[in-house]
Amino acid sequence: MANNASARKRIRQTEKRTIRNKARRSRVRGFIRKVELAIASGDQAQATEALKVAQPEMQRAVTKGVLHLNTVARKLSRLSARVKAIAAQA
Template sequence: MANHKSALKRNRQAAVRNARNSHIRSTMRTFVKQVRTAVATGDQAAANEALGRAVPYIDKAATKGIIHKATASRKISRLAKLVNGMA
């Protein structure tokens, strides 16, 4: 454990950021899973709706630096391809 005042503050800040980042990453994964589940069940309307919710959240994660922007772009592209391939 840190002993200096500045190091203690750094630990507190890191804990808060870690919790925030974990929440955003977990929520993003949940939205992606909802899209994949809707595609697996064959429900086109639900898949489109789930994709509409997932894309902005993936973009948000990239903006916040949780994931790299190229990773976000790849995830969105693959999900869109998956949903569009249902038709």
């Protein structure tokens, strides 16, 4: 248990930050899910649009320190490759 004022404040700050980061991470997952659904439906226009909307959100999560830069880069790379693959199938 926190034994001084600074430690108690740290606990309060950590709780607030955790809530904020969970919301951001959840938001990013939602955008990724939309891209995944568009890819699954096979609609390239919709998938491309969903990816364009998801990309800034994912980059923002990096800026805010919620996700690591390389993690987001890897996920974006894989998603964009899958969106491009739809065109090859059609």
